[in-house]
Amino acid sequence: MPHAVEVTGLRKVYGEKRAVDGLDLHVAHGEVVAILGPNGAGKTTTVEILEGYRSRDGGDVRVLGRDPQDGDRAWRSRLGIVLQSNSDLAEATVAELVRHFARFFPDPRDPDEVIASVGLQDKVRTRARQLSGGQRRRLDVALGIVGRPELLFLDEPTTGFDPQARRSFWDLVESLAADGTTILLTTHYLEEAERLADRVVVVRDGHVVAEGPPADLGGRTARQAVVRWTQDGRTHEVRTDTPTQTVVELTATLGGEVPGLQVLRPTLEDVYLSLIDGAAS
Amino acid sequence: MSEVNTRTRLPGVLRLGVARTGYEVRAFFRERDAVVFIFAYPIIMLAIFATVFGQDGATVGPPPGIPFAQYFLPGMLATGIMLSSFQHLAISIAVERDEGGLKRLRGTPLPSAAFFLGKIGSVLVTSVVQTALLLAAAALVFGVDLPTSATAWTTFAWVFVLGTAAGTLCGVAFSSVPRSGKSASAVVTPIVLVLQFISGVFFVFNDLPTWMQQVASVFPLKWMAQGMRSVFLPPSAESWEVSGSWQHGATAVVLLVWAVAALVVGVRTFRWQRRDDG
Numbered sequence: 001m002p003h004a005v006e007v008t009g010l011r012k013v014y015g016e017k018r019a020v021d022g023l024d025l026h027v028a029h030g031e032v033v034a035i036l037g038p039n040g041a042g043k044t045t046t047v048e049i050l051e052g053y054r055s056r057d058g059g060d061v062r063v064l065g066r067d068p069q070d071g072d073r074a075w076r077s078r079l080g081i082v083l084q085s086n087s088d089l090a091e092a093t094v095a096e097l098v099r100h101f102a103r104f105f106p107d108p109r110d111p112d113e114v115i116a117s118v119g120l121q122d123k124v125r126t127r128a129r130q131l132s133g134g135q136r137r138r139l140d141v142a143l144g145i146v147g148r149p150e151l152l153f154l155d156e157p158t159t160g161f162d163p164q165a166r167r168s169f170w171d172l173v174e175s176l177a178a179d180g181t182t183i184l185l186t187t188h189y190l191e192e193a194e195r196l197a198d199r200v201v202v203v204r205d206g207h208v209v210a211e212g213p214p215a216d217l218g219g220r221t222a223r224q225a226v227v228r229w230t231q232d233g234r235t236h237e238v239r240t241d242t243p244t245q246t247v248v249e250l251t252a253t254l255g256g257e258v259p260g261l262q263v264l265r266p267t268l269e270d271v272y273l274s275l276i277d278g279a280a281s
Numbered sequence: 282m283s284e285v286n287t288r289t290r291l292p293g294v295l296r297l298g299v300a301r302t303g304y305e306v307r308a309f310f311r312e313r314d315a316v317v318f319i320f321a322y323p324i325i326m327l328a329i330f331a332t333v334f335g336q337d338g339a340t341v342g343p344p345p346g347i348p349f350a351q352y353f354l355p356g357m358l359a360t361g362i363m364l365s366s367f368q369h370l371a372i373s374i375a376v377e378r379d380e381g382g383l384k385r386l387r388g389t390p391l392p393s394a395a396f397f398l399g400k401i402g403s404v405l406v407t408s409v410v411q412t413a414l415l416l417a418a419a420a421l422v423f424g425v426d427l428p429t430s431a432t433a434w435t436t437f438a439w440v441f442v443l444g445t446a447a448g449t450l451c452g453v454a455f456s457s458v459p460r461s462g463k464s465a466s467a468v469v470t471p472i473v474l475v476l477q478f479i480s481g482v483f484f485v486f487n488d489l490p491t492w493m494q495q496v497a498s499v500f501p502l503k504w505m506a507q508g509m510r511s512v513f514l515p516p517s518a519e520s521w522e523v524s525g526s527w528q529h530g531a532t533a534v535v536l537l538v539w540a541v542a543a544l545v546v547g548v549r550t551f552r553w554q555r556r557d558d559g
Contacts, residue, residue, distance in 0.1 A: 051388060053554065073291050073390040081388035086381030091311035092304070103300050104391045106290050127311075147389070 004029045004064060004151050004182040005050060011058035012045050012206075019045045021206035023059070029150075032173070032183045034197035036190065038276055042206040043186040044084065047155055050184070051081050064151055077105050080149030080181075082140050084156055089139075094131075095124040098142050105147035117175070118142045119168055134165040141169070145176065152176065154185035158192060170195055190269045200268075202275050210275050217271050230260035294395050301391075301399020306406050309369075319369060320411050323361040324418045327353055330483065331423055341485060342521055347514060350423035354415075355509030356482035361415055362441065363502055365408040366448025368473050370400060371455040372465045379462030379555060387553040397453070404449050412441065425513070433512045436529070440508035443536040447501045450540050454547035460556070476502045481510075487523055494523055501539045504532040 005027035012020040020042040027033045035043050048054045049061060052068035061068060066075050089097055098115055102108035115121055118138040123131065128139060137157065144152060154173070158166045166189075173196050177183055187193055193200050194214040201211040210217055225243040229236055229250060240246050243263045250258050266274075310316055331350035340346025377383050386396060419425040428434065459465040477483055479493045480503040486494065497503040510518065511527035519527055 053384070053387070073392060076388070077291060077390040079388070081385075083381065083384060083388065086385065088377060088380040088382030088385060090380075091308050096304075096307070100300065100304050101389060103292060103297065104389045106292065106390075143385070 002062070002065060003027055004031070005033075005184060006062040007046075007050070007059065009059040010046065010049065010056060010061060012042070012049060012054065013057045018206050020049070020056075023203065023207050025201060025208065027151075027182060027184055029182055030177075030180050031198050032177045032185070032196055033199050033201060034193035035184070035186045035201050035203055036188075036193055036272060037186075037203035041203045043203055044155060045206075046203070047153055047184065047186055051079070051153055052076075077107075077147060078150045080144040080147060080152040082144035082152070082154045082157055085133075085137060085140070085159065090129040091127055093125050093127050094120050094139055094142075097128065097139065098146055101143045102146045107148055108146050109148050111146060114142050114146045117145075117172060119172075133160040134162060137161065138165075138169065141172070145181075149181060151182045151184070154183065156186055156188065158187070158189065166192070190267075190272055194268050202272060204276055214268055217268060217275075223266060223271070226262075226264040226266065228260070228262040228264065229258045235260070291390060294392050294398070297391060297395035298398025298402060301395055302402030302406070305399045305403035309403055309407055315369065315373075319361075319364045319407070320414060322364060323357040323411070323415050326360070326483070327357045327415070327419065327423065342518065347518065348423075348425070350419060351425045351513060352485070353482075354419045354423075354425055355513045356477075356480070356506045358412060358415060358509045358513075359444065359480075359502055359505035360477055360482050361411050362408050362444045362505060363448050363473060363476070365411050366404045366445050367452040367455070368469055369407070370404065370449060370452025371458075371469045374400075374453060374456035375459045375465035375469075376462035378456065378552065379465075381555075383553040384558070400453065401449055404445060404452075408441075408445050428512060436508065437512045440505060440512070440532065440536075443533060443540070444501065444505040444508070447536045447539040447543065450543035450547060451501070454543040454550065457550050457552055476500055479503075481506045487521055498535075501536055504528075504535045508532045 003026045005025060007023060007025040010020050010023040010025075011018070023042065023046055025033075025035075025046070035046070037043050045054065049056050050063050050068055052063075052071045055069060063071070064075060064078055092100070094115060095111070098111040102111050102114075112121075115124060118141055120135060120138055120142065123135060128136065131139060137160065141154070141157060144154070157173075158169050161169060170192065173183065173185075177196075183196075185192075185196065197214060199211060200214050200217055202209050202217070216223075224239045224241055227238045227240060227243050227246045227250070231254070238246055247258065247261065247263065250261075264270075327350065330353045331348075334341075334353075335349035340348055341352040374383070416427065420427050428437075455469065456465075459468040476497070479489065479497040480486070480500065481489070481497070482502070486497075486503070486506070489497075494503075507522065507528065510522075511529065519525070522528070
């Protein structure tokens with residue numbers, strides 16, 4: 001079966017700036033893929049090309065088997081799109097909006113169930129204007145999933161959420177993934193990518209610099225432990241697969257207690273930052 | 282596969298157009314400021330002008346003359362149509378574009394035809410309500426005698442429909458002009474205000490300088506006001522028109538040309554996203 005998303009050699013130029021520069025991306029059906037990257041890396045540009053909002057200057061793109069530039073209504077009805085946060089929809093209530101958007105689709109989910117699944121069942125009669133930031137974002141998601149999409153795009157879905165709201169949002173995404181929805185999300189939060197994604201794609205300067213399951217990202221070297229200590233008034237650092245051995249040797253060399261000893265296991269964030277910085281320098 | 286068939290059976294454009302109309306009308310009536318302004322403005326203006334100019338029973342034109350309320354009613358009707366079509370759409374679509382509402386809709390299988398049907402439908406509903414309110418106020422409060430002949434109401438109907446069509450299409454096309462949602466009313470309102478002053482809405486059109494009359498003749502509002510005068514003023518008033526005639530043919534042509542031109546421009550220039558987006 002072909003992939004849900006197939007992108008090869010994608011390019012997009014704005015004036016002098018190459019916003020997307022030879023980007024490759026494949027998302028299998030049923031897979032959850034997170035695109036990570038600093039601001040201006042080309043994440044949103046890429047996603048909006050896949051959604052059919054922007055044209056491209058080069059490369060081949062297939063989303064659910066079609067070129068997004070020729071996407072018709074039937075194709076759109078298989079997508080769910082949650083854009084970066086907006087301020088529209090002010091005067092309509094949650095129930096009105098979800099029911100209204102459900103009518104656009106051939107086989108929508110039950111609006112009341114959708115509202116409950118995003119945790120807005122107590123806000124059905126509340127106007128969008130009166131929702132908090134996190135509640136508004138959950139309404140955005142409700143409108144994105146009410147059409148029962150095969151492929152769901154989530155562009156920075158939890159920006160501005162408090163930790164509790166973020167966790168309940170993650171549960172929602174996991175249940176959508178468990179139902180077989182293919183999900184492509186962009187995020188700034190590594191914890192989010194680690195929790196949700198089968199695969200993480202790190203994008204910098206418009207192309208992919210690393211990809212893999214969150215636990216393997218950056219390769220073996222990036223996951224090595226770091227042993228840090230102080231000697232002659234300076235901080236020393238060694239990367240190693242055998243930190244215990246290193247500490248034993250240090251103890252022998254320094255004759256006892258090692259000053260300022262730290263043994264660090266890199267988090268996904270450390271790996272991510274080294275990918276972003278390493279490529280930049 | 283039957284499952285594939287049910288998935289691809291998309292809802293019809295007309296049905297969605299009706300759904301959009303309902304949604305738009307409800308949204309309109311919840312924007313209380315806009316409702317008060319668009320509905321009350323023509324009525325308040327009619328009240329002010331009829332009262333100020335009509336003091337001590339003064340009238341317009343040669344004796345026996347026409348009461349000021351009756352004389353200004355056609356211009357206020359034309360203004361009302363322009364407010365609820367052109368001004369409302371030009372501002373609200375610019376705001377929706379700026380806030381990302383249009384982009385959101387563009388990402389769903391809602392066809393653009395259904396979106397525009399919803400806009401047209403909502404303008405029809407609001408302008409019918411508004412016109413009815415203005416006519417009721419004129420008849421009940423200011424004692425204007427409304428015409429009784431079928432011919433007059435036929436003229437009223439086509440001027441109303443053509444004026445609303447031209448205003449709606451111009452509003453859609455013009456919504457791309459303001460650079461942001463915030464600036465939209467600052468860009469649109471002055472245009473509407475100037476047109477009101479030069480098109481015979483607030484002043485007797487014959488009293489305006491010739492060059493002003495000529496400028497006004499380029500734009501639809503003058504023709505809508507003139508068409509409405511032919512409905513609500515007595516036949517004798519036709520000789521006071523600048524051309525000495527109600528010019529029904531020219532009125533229809535000008536309104537149609539504006540409608541078609543705006544449609545062509547609108548189709549080519551309409552954007553679902555902000556200028557700086559994509």
